Amino acid sequence: MGIGGIGIWQLxxxxxxxxxxxxxxxxxxxxxxxxxxxxxxxxxxxDDAPPPKEHPNRVQDLRS
Incomplete structure (x- = not known):
């Protein structure tokens, strides 16, 4: 038997x-x-668009 019960001869x-x-x-x-x-x-x-870059002046959250 081959793919889904179909043999090579049937194919x-x-x-x-x-x-x-x-x-x-x-x-x-x-x-x-x-x-x-x-x-x-x-x-x-x-997706050909490059991923958005973070703004260099953006303040990052320092909470840990």
Missing amino acids: LIVALLLVLLFGTKKLRHLGNDLGGAIKGFKGAMK
Whole structure:
């Protein structure tokens, strides 16, 4: 058994059917588009703004 009860032979049959239905060129374009979408999503989720710096004249609380 493989992933979620699906064996290697079932995965190979599904892959073969996808290649027969869409062709390798179409699947390659779909893979590139999906990869670009994931890359864009990760870039949007990344916080590009630097963390705010404390003001140098700010008085710190000395209570301990």
